[in-house]
Amino acid sequence: MQLSIKSLTKTYPGDVRALDNISLTIPTGMFGLLGPNGAGKSTLMRTIATLQDADQGSIMLGDVDVLRNKAQIRKHLGYLPQEFGVYPRTSAVSLLTHLASLKGVGDGAKHRREIVDALLFRVNLYDVRHKAVATYSGGMRQRFGIAQALLGDPKLIIVDEPTAGLDPGERNRFYNLLSEVGESVVVILSTHIVEDVKELCQNMAIIHRGQLKFNGSPSSAEASMRGKIWSRSMSKQELRDLQGFRVLSTKLIEGRPIVRVFSDANPGEGFQCAEPNLEDAFFFHIQ
Numbered sequence: 001m002q003l004s005i006k007s008l009t010k011t012y013p014g015d016v017r018a019l020d021n022i023s024l025t026i027p028t029g030m031f032g033l034l035g036p037n038g039a040g041k042s043t044l045m046r047t048i049a050t051l052q053d054a055d056q057g058s059i060m061l062g063d064v065d066v067l068r069n070k071a072q073i074r075k076h077l078g079y080l081p082q083e084f085g086v087y088p089r090t091s092a093v094s095l096l097t098h099l100a101s102l103k104g105v106g107d108g109a110k111h112r113r114e115i116v117d118a119l120l121f122r123v124n125l126y127d128v129r130h131k132a133v134a135t136y137s138g139g140m141r142q143r144f145g146i147a148q149a150l151l152g153d154p155k156l157i158i159v160d161e162p163t164a165g166l167d168p169g170e171r172n173r174f175y176n177l178l179s180e181v182g183e184s185v186v187v188i189l190s191t192h193i194v195e196d197v198k199e200l201c202q203n204m205a206i207i208h209r210g211q212l213k214f215n216g217s218p219s220s221a222e223a224s225m226r227g228k229i230w231s232r233s234m235s236k237q238e239l240r241d242l243q244g245f246r247v248l249s250t251k252l253i254e255g256r257p258i259v260r261v262f263s264d265a266n267p268g269e270g271f272q273c274a275e276p277n278l279e280d281a282f283f284f285h286i287q
Contacts, residue, residue, distance in 0.1 A: 001062050001155055002027045003048070003186050008057035010043055010210075018043040019054070020210040030182040032197030032204035032218070033190040034282055040210040041190040042082065045160045048188070049079045061156055061186075075104075078149030078157040080142075086133040092120060092144055093129040096151075105152045119147045123177060139170025146177060157181065160190045175200055198278045206285045213285035218278050225276030225284065231260050232271045248283040 003026040010019040018040045035041045046052050048059055050070040059066035066073050087095060096116045106112030120126045123143040128136075133144055142162055149157055159178065163171045179200055181187060189201060197204050198218045206214040206221075214221060229248070239250065239257045246262045260274060261267055262284055 004060040030201040032201035035207040076155040078154035080145040080159040082161040157187045208286040221281035229276045230271040231274040
């Protein structure tokens with residue numbers, strides 16, 4: 001099973017081109033979609049999730065036309081948006097059972113409840129299943145979001161900026177669960193956190209201003225930068241005076257700027273060739 005996107009275009013009022021002729025092939029497994037805020041990631045996710053129409057182009061899940069067979073696709077789709085609301089004072093087990101009923105999951109109430117209990121156990125929420133979802137921590141709510149996305153054994157799962165506001169422990173638990181799920185279905189992870197994509201995804205794409213800037217593996221993105229990344233520590237005044245370089249990023253280490261630049265040759269005294277990372281490739285493609 002794979003997801004094929006061809007020549008997808010979407011323009012909002014005011015001539016805002018959110019998607020500009022995007023073409024991608026996404027195989028089974030975890031696929032990372034990187035881009036800064038406003039790059040078009042959420043527009044692409046919402047279009048794949050059948051929540052809005054494209055101006056032109058096509059999306060195929062296997063041999064099913066996503067844009068023309070929305071009802072059929074929704075039976076095989078799990079979607080975790082960037083933000084989702086819950087009913088107040090409604091327990092996790094009640095809300096998930098309600099969502100399962102709406103999605104037509106299970107042969108009768110008993111079978112549906114067994115599926116719900118199994119999902120809550122899988123996402124480590126079974127012991128708090130009778131508590132209101134509105135009282136859950138951010139990480140617990142995201143795990144509940146994954147549980148509802150897994151209803152009906154979907155073939156395609158979309159998660160949009162899923163770890164915003166999570167502490168490192170919850171973030172790791174969430175991604176361990178997502179990685180397990182991604183072994184057998186297509187999982188699209190939309191994020192602006194570069195390290196998440198490197199750790200989880202075998203394939204990725206970088207989108208900026210609605211355009212596809214890179215499509216391949218994280219390792220190939222890093223390899224394309226090899227021998228062209230140069231690093232130097234300098235004072236803040238030297239940084240302010242720095243001109244004529246393609247600066248990819250600047251970080252403070254012990255209060256002193258460390259500059260990474262892209263150059264085919266040594267850019268000058270004090271610079272040392274550095275091992276490229278995925279962040280270098282990301283900044284290179286969005287500049």
